[in-house]
Amino acid sequence: MKKIQYILSGALLLTSLSGCDKGFEEINRNPVQSTIIDPTYLFSNAQFSTTLAAQTIMYEESIVQQIITPFGGVNNGGNYNQDNRTNTMVNWNFFFSGTGNGNSGPVKLLADVMNQTKADANRSNLYNMSRIWRAYVFQVLVDTYGDVPYSQAGQAYLQSTYLPKYDSQQDIYNDLLNELDQATAALDPAKRVETGDLFYKGNIAQWKRLGYSLMLRVAMRLSKVDAAKAQSFVQKAVAGGVMQSNDDNVKIQYTSIFTSPTSGLWNGTEKANFYLAQPFVSYLKQTNDPRLKVIATKYAEPSKDPSGTTEDNTPANQIGFPLGYDNGSIINAPGYPGNVGSGGWKYSQLNRRTVAKVDAPQHYITYAQTQLLLAEAAQRGWTTGSAADFYKAGVTAHMNQMKEYDASATIAAADITAYLTANPFDASKALEQINTQYWVASFLNGPEAFANFRRSGFPVLTPNPYPGKTIAGAFIRRLTYPLSEKSVNADNYNAAVTRQGADDLDTRVFWDKQ
Numbered sequence: 001m002k003k004i005q006y007i008l009s010g011a012l013l014l015t016s017l018s019g020c021d022k023g024f025e026e027i028n029r030n031p032v033q034s035t036i037i038d039p040t041y042l043f044s045n046a047q048f049s050t051t052l053a054a055q056t057i058m059y060e061e062s063i064v065q066q067i068i069t070p071f072g073g074v075n076n077g078g079n080y081n082q083d084n085r086t087n088t089m090v091n092w093n094f095f096f097s098g099t100g101n102g103n104s105g106p107v108k109l110l111a112d113v114m115n116q117t118k119a120d121a122n123r124s125n126l127y128n129m130s131r132i133w134r135a136y137v138f139q140v141l142v143d144t145y146g147d148v149p150y151s152q153a154g155q156a157y158l159q160s161t162y163l164p165k166y167d168s169q170q171d172i173y174n175d176l177l178n179e180l181d182q183a184t185a186a187l188d189p190a191k192r193v194e195t196g197d198l199f200y201k202g203n204i205a206q207w208k209r210l211g212y213s214l215m216l217r218v219a220m221r222l223s224k225v226d227a228a229k230a231q232s233f234v235q236k237a238v239a240g241g242v243m244q245s246n247d248d249n250v251k252i253q254y255t256s257i258f259t260s261p262t263s264g265l266w267n268g269t270e271k272a273n274f275y276l277a278q279p280f281v282s283y284l285k286q287t288n289d290p291r292l293k294v295i296a297t298k299y300a301e302p303s304k305d306p307s308g309t310t311e312d313n314t315p316a317n318q319i320g321f322p323l324g325y326d327n328g329s330i331i332n333a334p335g336y337p338g339n340v341g342s343g344g345w346k347y348s349q350l351n352r353r354t355v356a357k358v359d360a361p362q363h364y365i366t367y368a369q370t371q372l373l374l375a376e377a378a379q380r381g382w383t384t385g386s387a388a389d390f391y392k393a394g395v396t397a398h399m400n401q402m403k404e405y406d407a408s409a410t411i412a413a414a415d416i417t418a419y420l421t422a423n424p425f426d427a428s429k430a431l432e433q434i435n436t437q438y439w440v441a442s443f444l445n446g447p448e449a450f451a452n453f454r455r456s457g458f459p460v461l462t463p464n465p466y467p468g469k470t471i472a473g474a475f476i477r478r479l480t481y482p483l484s485e486k487s488v489n490a491d492n493y494n495a496a497v498t499r500q501g502a503d504d505l506d507t508r509v510f511w512d513k514q
Contacts, residue, residue, distance in 0.1 A: 060446025
């Protein structure tokens with residue numbers, strides 16, 4: 001079925017209607033406000049507010065060495081391997097508290113939807129869609145931070161729980177799998193169609209495929225810590241039916257008015273400060289990947305809009321900015337053209353006519369990612385089918401996904417075939433090959449790329465050698481909690497830290513095993 005895209009104005013209208021929950025410690029001004037709003041609108045607002053913030057570029061995309069900035073200050077993070085809590089707390093704040101301007105986060109909004117629809121048989125699909133999307137939200141939170149408020153989260157209005165306890169990350173994961181199992185199975189095409197849904201306009205067949213594809217993702221995170229459970233839920237997801245094509249991609253399609261949250265980095269005052277990282281560009285060049293021409297370009301004047309400068313997206317001319325340098329030390333880096341402030345044509349940036357357009361979509365769960373997870377599952381013997389076939393389907397799907405950014409980003413079928421011929425599936429290197437492609441397929445979804453890199457150990461990356469790092473290990477393993485939690489919700493914060501380990505960038509989440 002053709003992907004249905006949406007207009008964001010309905011969701012944005014809610015910024016004046018939905019209460020602002022600035023964390024669990026604050027009491028909302030109107031405890032009954034959410035009950036007078038149609039839960040459909042609350043749900044669409046929850047979908048819209050599940051945004052990948054610009055700060056994921058500073059950390060997650062830098063940690064996995066896809067995007068980098070040579071500048072510190074407010075942009076400091078994964079580029080220097082340092083703990084900048086102004087940026088590490090953003091996923092937490094966006095998901096729990098909201099994006100500001102009166103717009104609540106998805107945790108609270110989904111709690112309100114579920115409270116209003118749980119006992120309403122006519123709205124059972126909306127209730128179960130909310131459970132599925134809540135599982136996505138909390139997987140991102142657990143993968144990013146470890147233990148987080150879960151069972152009591154979003155209950156300030158409903159239960160007067162302003163200082164929620166942190167649940168064990170293992171317990172949360174167990175419940176996510178159970179929720180996905182129950183909620184996805186309960187979706188019923190004979191019940192009311194929730195047309196306010198921003199992803200599929202209420203199409204239940206697609207929501208079922210979303211639920212089972214997310215189950216597959218959650219299950220595969222357990223591959224190193226509970227292989228038996230991982231295999232069991234992988235098989236359940238496959239039996240239920242996962243995504244079938246790019247039409248099933250879960251995405252937010254922005255517009256020229258309601259622009260992508262990361263567009264300010266690529267098109268605003270920061271546009272001369274962010275560059276593609278050397279490992280990412282080099283990998284795409286070495287494999288003659290046709291996606292490089294779509295993703296990367298060099299500008300004669302990086303601080304100007306594309307219409308005001310000359311650009312070059314010739315793959316052979318692309319150069320990624322190397323890790324371990326800032327804009328001062330890069331002057332002395334052998335083999336590189338100096339710092340970014342002394343003229344253009346030096347380092348590759350995101351193409352502002354394609355992946356960095358102001359209206360570029362954000363992808364959350366995709367057919368390409370799903371096929372690559374199936375490839376790994378097949379390689380492990382956890383599902384039937386050919387790992388090679390799933391691998392080819394995943395690579396092909398992501399290359400075809402490029403046209404969702406702009407028609408000019410379409411990759412010809414002949415180019416895809418040539419790439420797969422030149423880079424055939426190699427069973428002896430299957431896990432590395434599959435997960436390196438997953439890294440590429442998760443480009444611009446920093447939280448997912450970061451999570452799968454930690455889980456799988458691929459791609460094989462050289463640790464960032466920046467001399468001012470504050471981490472003890474080779475790579476950042478998690479992001480740190482907001483400082484406000486340490487002061488406002490101290491007892492629950494301290495219990496979580498005691499249980500999982502220090503609140504620093506080195507502590508591993510439970511599924512991240514060496």
